[in-house]
Amino acid sequence: MVRKCGLLTLLILLFLLPTAFGVTIYDTFEKELLNDTMDVPAENYSSKSFYINLAGKTQNRVSVEIKEVNEKYVNVYLFDEENFKSYVEGTSAGAIFSARAVKDYSKVFVPEKSGNYYLVIENRDPFKKTVAVKVLWRYGVSAPDLIPELISCHPSEVFWGEKVYVDFKVKNFSPVKAERHEVVxxxxxxxxxxxxxxxxxxxxxxxxxxxxxxxxxxxxxxLSRGLYRVKIVADPSNQVEEHNETNNAIYGTKVFVKGASLTSSTTSETNRTPGFEFMMALASFASLSLLLKRRS
Incomplete structure (x- = not known):
């Protein structure tokens, strides 16, 4: 009887062991990055960004057999320390874990350039590792490639004489430096x-x-009254010999030119009334005639 009670007590202690020592199941998850160098073919690189896939795994190291355990939600992202910018893939929903279970995962990120990033996996245990992202250039790319991109344009409706503000950027998508050039x-x-x-x-x-x-x-x-498109052209005079000369121009947002404003239209119409100058001359002549009669 005593032996049976002792065995039962031992089983209960084994089951409660993690809690007894203040260790929760989530503190025991370990993250492992399977590939820490991400090579991206240049063909997949757009003017804005490129996609990289990240493979990894999370493992439950707890040895106590529990029927099932739900992993907490995990935030996974790349962090560009130089520009203080995060590329967030989103929140990864946790799978159901049994003891010593391993979960493989794959994430997609969209950084803007080659370089070193911090891979951050946020859980109860911090995980931070430097990840190298590198663009692999195709053989034969030996010249610059200028690609413009519209950021913003405002206002979208303007009268004659008003200003339009255009913000844009130009990227050299190439392993070769681009020399001095114009953007119009x-x-x-x-x-x-x-x-x-x-x-x-x-x-x-x-x-x-x-x-x-x-x-x-x-x-x-x-400019006639009507709808216009914003067009940005990098190196229109071909000062730079490029790898691809067909992607130098982009069309952006549209701007509606309203013509003359109401105030300027009224003033203009007043100044252009038919016979206005003749009436002014006639009034001056009448005043002069009256003055001469009085003197005589």
């Missing part, structure tokens, strides 16, 4: 005619480097 911002009418809003001079762009610029343009009364 236009608005294009429905008839295809281009009107220049402004331009900037870019001294140079290093490999995979991008720079942000702003242009402020005035809307001339030469």
């Amino acid at each position: 911002v236009y608005i294009e009418g429905e008839n295809g005619k281009l009107y220049e809003l402004g331009k900037v001079q870019v001294d140079q762009l290093l490999s995979e480097e991008s720079k942000t610029f702003s242009v402020v343009g005035f809307i001339s009364n030469e």
Whole structure:
């Protein structure tokens, strides 16, 4: 009887052992990164970003046999320490774990350039590791490649004489430095005619480097009332010999030119009343005639 009671007590202690020592099941999960170098083919690299897949696993190290345990939600993200920017894949829902179970996972991230990032997996135990992301350039890419990208344009409706503000960036998607060149911002009418809003001079762009610029343009009364598209062209005069000359121009948002404002229209109409100058001359002549009669 005593032997049976002792055996029962031992089983109860084994079951309660993690709790007795203040250890919860979640403190025992260990994360392991299966690949810490991520090579991305240049063909998959867009003007904005590229995708990388991350494989890893999480393991429950608890040896006590429990029927099932739900893993806590885990945040997984890449962190660019230089620019203090996170690339968040999202929250990973926990799977059901038994003792010593292992869960494999795969995540997708969208960083903007090659470089070293911190991979962070947030759980009860901190996990932080440097991950190298590198673009693999195809053989034969030996020239710069300039790609513009519109950031913002405002306002979307303007009168003659008002300003349009355009923010954009230019990226050199290439392993080769791009020398000095121009970037021109236009608005294009429905008839295809281009009107220049402004331009900037870019001294140079290093490999995979991008720079942000702003242009402020005035809307001339030469523009007819109607809808126009913003067009940004990198190196329109071909100052730089590029690997790909077909991706230098992009179309952005649309701008509606309203023509003359209500105030300027009223003033303009008043100044252009038919016979206005003749009436003023006639009044002056009448005043002069009356003055001469009084003197005589």
